[in-house]
Amino acid sequence: MxxxxxxxxxxxxxxxxGTDATVNEALGALAGKVPLNEVGVSSAQAFVQSIPQAIAAIDAARGxxxxxxxxxxxxxxxxxxxxxxxxxxxxxxxxxxxxxxxxxxxxxxxxxxxxxxxxxxxxxxxxxxxxxxxxxxxxxxxxxxxxxxxxxxxxxxxxxx
CATH class of the missing domain: 2.60.40.150 (C2 domain)
Structure with missing residues (x-):
């Protein structure tokens, strides 16, 4: 049985x-569109390394x-x-x-x-x-x-x- x-x-x-590939791609594309000194970093590497923290902050805010x-x-x-x-x-x-x-x-x-x-x-x-x-x-x-x-x-x- x-x-x-x-x-x-x-x-x-x-x-x-709550973040998906579209959000990740949009954040990654910002490095080519925004002068780095306007986002408070000195290199593209520093900007890209900050992306995971930005994604986590967006996710926490959205819930x-x-x-x-x-x-x-x-x-x-x-x-x-x-x-x-x-x-x-x-x-x-x-x-x-x-x-x-x-x-x-x-x-x-x-x-x-x-x-x-x-x-x-x-x-x-x-x-x-x-x-x-x-x-x-x-x-x-x-x-x-x-x-x-x-x-x-x-x-x-x-x-x-």
Whole structure:
């Protein structure tokens, strides 16, 4: 008999960074358009080295939530989401918990992937976890799903019955 995992909730420790490649490219292009003495540096190298701090400051100021959806596959696509379903997403920010109550079959191992929907480019993988049939009867379990590339971290709480 196949086990069933009930995904209880997700807790967003840190939402994905709100800056994207377009912002990074725009900041990088500034060195060729702005006299360096106007931005307070003496060389192009100093300017380029300051870009990561500028990106982090923009991201902190924006505080954009993730447009979260969850799949049981390793490929994105809001249309294949098990939560929230109907081609929609749930808005989640750092420090917020999203109750789910979704059940999925677990035949040996089941993948669960968290995604951030992006209308302008490919969706961003926020992290994945593996739910194992051997966890059946262990009670609630919390696993970390994270992505160093996106700067996101979520705890997924589930139980396997």
């Amino acid at each position: 196949t086990a069933t995992a009930t995904i209880l909730d997700v807790y967003c420790v840190h939402a994905a960074t 954009d939530p993730d447009d979260l959806y969850i799949t049981t596959t390793t490929s994105g696509g809001v249309d294949g989401a098990i939560w929230p379903g109907n081609g929609s997403t749930g808005s989640v920010n750092s420090g917020q918990t999203q109750p789910l109550g979704v059940s999925v079959p677990v035949d040996f191992v089941q993948n669960l992937s968290l995604w951030d929907y992006d209308s302008a480019s490919d969706d961003d993988l926020l992290g994945s976890i593996r739910i194992e049939e051997s966890e059946q009867g262990a009670g609630p379990i919390a696993r970390l799903a994270s992505s160093p590339a996106e700067g996101s971290a979520y705890y997924v709480t589930y139980r396997v019955d």
